[in-house]
Amino acid sequence: xxxxxxxxxxxxxxxxxxxxxxxxxxxxxxxxxxxxxxxxxxxxxxxxxxxxxxxxxxxxxxxxxxxxxxxxxxxxxxxxxxxxxxxxxxxxxxxxxxxxxxxxxxxxxxxxxxxxxxxxxxxxxxxxxxxxxxxxxxxxxxxxxxxxxxxxxxxxxxxxxxxxxxxxxxxxxxxxxxxxxxxxxxxxxxxxxxxxxxxxxxxxxxxxxxxxxxxxxxxxxxxx
Amino acid sequence: xxxxxxxxxxxxxxxxxxxxxxxxxxxxxxxxxxxxxxxxxxxxxxxxxxxxxxxxxxxxxxxxxxxxxxxxxxxxxxxxxxxxxxxxxxxxxxxxxxxxxxxxxxxxxxxxxxxxxxxxxxxxxxxxxxxxxxxxxxxxxxxxxxxxxxxxxxxxxxxxxxxxxxxxxxxxxxxxxxxxxxxxxxxxxxxxxxxxxxxxxxxxxxxxxxxxxxxxxxxxxxxxxxxxxxxxxxxxxxxxxxxxxxxxxxxxxxxxxxxxxxxxxxxxxxxxxxxxx
Numbered sequence: 001x002x003x004x005x006x007x008x009x010x011x012x013x014x015x016x017x018x019x020x021x022x023x024x025x026x027x028x029x030x031x032x033x034x035x036x037x038x039x040x041x042x043x044x045x046x047x048x049x050x051x052x053x054x055x056x057x058x059x060x061x062x063x064x065x066x067x068x069x070x071x072x073x074x075x076x077x078x079x080x081x082x083x084x085x086x087x088x089x090x091x092x093x094x095x096x097x098x099x100x101x102x103x104x105x106x107x108x109x110x111x112x113x114x115x116x117x118x119x120x121x122x123x124x125x126x127x128x129x130x131x132x133x134x135x136x137x138x139x140x141x142x143x144x145x146x147x148x149x150x151x152x153x154x155x156x157x158x159x160x161x162x163x164x165x166x167x168x169x170x171x172x173x174x175x176x177x178x179x180x181x182x183x184x185x186x187x188x189x190x191x192x193x194x195x196x197x198x199x200x201x202x203x204x205x206x207x208x209x210x211x212x213x214x215x216x217x218x219x220x221x222x223x224x
Numbered sequence: 225x226x227x228x229x230x231x232x233x234x235x236x237x238x239x240x241x242x243x244x245x246x247x248x249x250x251x252x253x254x255x256x257x258x259x260x261x262x263x264x265x266x267x268x269x270x271x272x273x274x275x276x277x278x279x280x281x282x283x284x285x286x287x288x289x290x291x292x293x294x295x296x297x298x299x300x301x302x303x304x305x306x307x308x309x310x311x312x313x314x315x316x317x318x319x320x321x322x323x324x325x326x327x328x329x330x331x332x333x334x335x336x337x338x339x340x341x342x343x344x345x346x347x348x349x350x351x352x353x354x355x356x357x358x359x360x361x362x363x364x365x366x367x368x369x370x371x372x373x374x375x376x377x378x379x380x381x382x383x384x385x386x387x388x389x390x391x392x393x394x395x396x397x398x399x400x401x402x403x404x405x406x407x408x409x410x411x412x413x414x415x416x417x418x419x420x421x422x423x424x425x426x427x428x429x430x431x432x433x434x435x436x437x438x439x440x441x442x443x444x445x446x447x448x449x450x451x452x453x454x455x456x457x458x459x460x461x462x463x464x465x466x467x468x469x470x471x472x473x474x475x476x477x478x479x480x481x482x483x484x485x486x487x488x489x490x491x492x493x494x495x496x497x498x499x500x501x
Contacts, residue, residue, distance in 0.1 A: 021399050022398075022480075023453070023477075024482060025480075025482050026450070026483055029448075053244060053246060053247070055246045055247050055471065056247065058446045058447065059445045060447040060448065061448075062246075062447070062450070138247070138472070139249040140249050140446055140448075141249060141470065143250045143353070145249050203354060209248040212247065213247055
């Protein structure tokens with residue numbers, strides 16, 4: 001299965017700052033009009049009684065609820081307060097969020113194609129990609145696979161119509177507005193820029209995922 | 225210690241699962257039929273979430289190297305009395321036949337299967353590459369120390385053989401993306417006798433029937449999913465997500481099964497009929 005993204009393809013009603021949708025009897029799906037609010041809303045809900053798991057994604061936040069202790073009015077109040085704070089100014093950035101630097105060998109199979117589409121040289125692609133600061137918007141597709149936002153949009157690419165059957169572990173790819181790094185060898189539908197030797201996922205490490213949601217990320221050119 | 229002589233069509237170690245890691249891309253896994261797992265564990269005095277063997281369509285054969293008390297729940301298989309704690313002497317072979325109804329059986333061992341844990345669970349997750357590999361002939365499974373709680377007196381725990389009423393029915397709640405579908409789609413979902421396809425597995429129960437019509441084109445940005453969600457790919461035939469389903473997905477979810485639905489879904493065989501209400 002390949003990760004799929006089309007940010008902006010679906011926007012909720014313009015006048016609603018946030019929608020709260022039912023997800024069966026054990027969860028709610030929270031959809032802010034501005035996806036940049038997803039992690040701030042998560043932070044506002046952590047610790048609320050009856051809320052046990054928070055799963056951010058491209059445009060939504062899933063919250064698992066325990067019926068016995070959950071109070072909907074408390075959740076609504078927390079969302080309203082968080083959105084009011086957000087309206088007052090600074091974009092989300094958590095100064096305590098770790099910044100992970102990933103060394104990358106920029107020799108991916110699609111580097112020339114990305115350069116052609118961006119109208120620049122491969123060296124310029126590398127410069128644009130490696131000078132941006134990214135943030136992990138969410139994880140999905142497979143354990144430890146992080147979707148990074150904040151990259152230079154001139155490098156953006158659609159996903160492959162037919163995924164490659166195998167891309168190497170550590171492959172750094174671009175698709176649909178995100179940069180992603182494949183934690184292990186797997187099928188891959190993203191355009192490949194290069195490879196990192198960093199260990200993205202180790203279930204026996206204290207922090208099994210190197211790039212959990214909210215982590216800031218930079219890429220560093222590794223001399224080839 | 226027990227030794228797998230024959231795994232049957234598909235068998236794996238499953239426990240209560242590994243919740244709490246979905247934000248890192250890790251699914252819940254765990255027994256597909258959680259109530260059956262909990263019953264089997266209760267019968268042998270284990271904590272309810274202890275690791276047991278999830279058996280698909282029977283066929284499991286094992287050699288008991290050290291005496292152990294076991295219990296079988298879920299789909300009944302000839303070879304062990306259903307729902308009854310049974311002390312098995314060392315050297316005994318247990319051979320489970322194919323169940324005539326239901327799909328998944330649970331064999332609990334007093335003390336639990338004592339293999340290595342990953343992220344707090346012993347469950348096999350083939351999609352995520354976590355936990356032990358599916359069982360194969362020759363595998364040796366260590367059994368944990370007996371728990372403090374005693375074995376259930378079967379007379380004190382009235383346990384009925386499960387009856388499979390077909391067509392099975394699972395209760396659902398509409399949403400979150402029912403607005404992606406034509407006005408009649410929910411009604412069609414509720415009125416159709418869906419056919420369980422042979423390519424169903426722990427990732428999802430795939431259903432055949434008249435395609436559910438979408439009114440919204442394009443793709444849904446990936447959002448979190450849960451086991452029990454009814455996800456509808458472009459061909460319009462819903463998939464009821466199972467315990468090993470990917471934690472995010474881009475197909476719209478038209479409805480989600482209520483909490484009890486997964487245990488019913490776990491027992492569906494290819495060719496069975498399934499309705500929703």
